[in-house]
Amino acid sequence: MSEQGARLVRILLLMFLGLWLILTLFPLYWQFITAFKSAAETNRTIPTFWPEVWHFENLASVFAEKSNFNALVDSFIIATGNTLASLVLGTLAGYAFARFPRQAGGENLAFWILSNRMFPPVAVLVPMFFLFDAMPWGTDSHLSLIILYLVFNMPLATWLMMVFFRDAPRELEEAAYLDGYTPLRAFVKVTLPLVLPGMISVAMLCWIFAWNEYLFANLFVGTQVRTFTIVIPTFTHGSQTLWNLQMAFSMIAMLPPVALFILLRRYMVRGLSLGVVKG
Amino acid sequence: MSVAHVPDWFVHKKVRDNLIVARWVPAALVGLPVLVLFAIVVYPTVWMFYHAFQNTNMMRLFQGNWSFVGLDNFRTVLGSERFGDSVLHLIQYLLFGCVLQVILGTVLALSLYELVRKEWLRVLLLIVMVLPMMLPPSIVGVLWKFMLTPSNGAVNQALLNLGLVRAHVEWFNAGVSLWAIIIADVWNWTALPMLIVYSGRVSLPPAVYEAARVDGAKGWLVMRRITLPMLKEVIAIAFIVRFMDAFKFVDLVYVMTSGGPAQSSELPAYIAFQRGIREFAIGEAAAYAIIIFAISAILITLFLKYLKKVLKAQGIA
């Protein structure tokens, strides 16, 4: 390819990148300005690309009802609880699969755990609903979703942790044994620190998936516990959808995942590259 | 030591216990997670498998008087036009959603990596492009539904202003509504394949590129001969991740179109959801779930086998 041709391709690709950025940002921009419009303005026949009046109070009015704020708290409890559970379980299983593949069940078990991501939600929803109904924690509780979300978060955590553990050289653990550490102490002193960045990226992924979940929450909880994802659609005035408030709330709810990603992006990239490339 | 001379102890050797960790430890480590997963997944799976062969619905479930109907549910599902249509929709989604996302993601990732030199700019652009992934799919659905409102949606207005169309596009008519969903999904999730390929590119060994530079190769040649082949596996994994999700796809359909109008934007998982949760035809929904899972499992296994073969030929796997 000629020098000219190469430059042309480069320019085209940069233009494409720019175009994509615009396309990415436009809905977010729309979300942003809608959040500050009045309800009337959002329903105009011809939509405005800039709010006529900036209704900053929309943000506050979202929390006028305290229960909306509680929804964020509920989401937080569930996401964090599930992340911890998924991480712990995933680490245990991941370590076993990485270090003792045969005794831990081998390739088949590992694949089966992973394949659970392929089940359509309904396969889990109906039976689990009846199961939880019979359990002390019921369906409408934090614990219910914390456990339920394990269905998709735990296999992910297991798979990624397995890859990270495989990456940690076994020799270092062996050196620790010879230093006099029992397997447990060796794990804590040597293996865990090595695997910590990976754990962070796993935690981040699990947390974001749990935070953003809608379908299961919609069906299982609603009275005692409400996540923000099921609260947002309730912002209606009769039959009219209050787009502005919905957008406002969703913007607020977007902050934690975005903050997490910005803070932990290095771990994310490192985690993904290890997890994907070596997995 | 010749072959014939195999010592006795070797013939009778057994795999002794590992001294370092007792034999029960690996089983215990895996045991707890597997137990949990068992309870959470195996129980529903078994439940579904069982009820797929029954004529269960909500009422019969409560009364406990469902009965065995053999393959009836399966026949209903496989024979229904509704299911057949949804499969076509799924294929449409796979091609223009899934594959497109992977291609777009790859192009974006590599363009970002190769063409944007300044570190801070790369990070900034990365963060921006990842933002859509941070929104719940349900919210993404709502947002796009809002923007695609035919009469006064932002998209139509923008298209009009830019002169790209002459009249409002009817995004939620039959035949078009599926595209609306696809557009929303592409917007939502392209960042994931992009991140995966980007991470893969980051971790490629620099030595190969230096050698290429010494050889005088650059630009497109390097991309075609070095980068892309080395990223084959990564791109395949990005594809598998989105592919698996495609079979579970419900949120956007539920929020944006409810499968409509007239079931023209239904996807298999959504129908299963409808039939099971809304219409309480639980046995049928179970059959749906099994069929969907079977199809996806078979396809993925085939794809993995093919992938392994390709990679083995290249000497990687």
Add this chain to the structure above:
Amino acid sequence: MARMQIEGLCKGWDFPVIDRLDLTVEEGEFFVIVGPSGIGKTTLLRLIAGLETANAGRIAIGDQDITALPPYKRPVAMTFESYALYPHLSVFENIASPLRARRMDTAAIRAAVNEVAELLRIEALLDSRPGEISGGQKQRTALGRTLVAKPRVFLLDEPISHLDAKIRHELRQQFHSLEELRRVATLYVTHDYSEALSLGDRIGVMGRGGLVQVGSAREVFMRPRTLFVAEHLGQPAINAVAAHIGGEGADLHVRAGNSGFGFPIGGTRAAALSGARHARVTVGIRPQHIKVLRNGEDAPGHHVIEGHVEIYEALGANGVLVADAGGISLTALTSPEHAFAHGQPVRLALRTDAVFYFDSETGDNLLL
């Protein structure tokens, strides 16, 4: 008495790697195991360390049977070929690791680590991370970690194989001088025979399945039990010539194939070898026992044959000459003063009384 005893040790995976191996290393003895790569030297160390489980056999240190003990309970310390330093800990913490395992108090740990660091001359590196130091320094850190543990047996797995020649030399000196290693039974593994000959009180040559010969350096070098041992020690490698023993009556000859290569076997050797008349043997001649004669020079007591030069390498301290003598390729060591051209005719003087005779099937030394 911290003597290490190994009896009937067996380990195999797809095939037997270690087959009924017996070995005793006395307290304070520096025992070197030398052998080709992949033969099982590291496996042996790992079995002693407890990182592998033996299929059969017994390992004891002093009067303690450690065969069934997990590695963290065995009184051994090991350096790994890859050093296995903890990357997230400083050099100080790496060395202190065994002491922390025993929960020693901080002051005692600091004293012990400093002492060892000074001994190994790495005290300036104590705050650095393994990623920041050189190969030789890593190796010394790894060594420090084992020294500080004060085990009853030291296991050193190819500790200096991956370092460049100068540092290797330096560290070899250090191994000589480190008292600790001489106070306790030490097992040192290497594939470099000159290291083995230099460091070992005793040497074990490892072949398929176990130790082929054990003895002092001199013994193993001068009286190899098999062709394998002879071939493995010495550089350039020994010349191994397929031949047969012939001759009538009191007259015994060696003849190699159809070539003119051959010489009489005299004296005591003839007596010892008379039973091998008409047998096929492998004749082993070390390159240093082949002298390249200059014009007019003579070599009494040697058997002279004619040949021409195939390859000549001038290696500074000496030269390596490969000559074709009657169809047989022979390697000889020469003094560096003369150069040889390809094809040049040479006269080689073989020191026939230093020649080894090995059974061509079993490889056993016929004169032992």
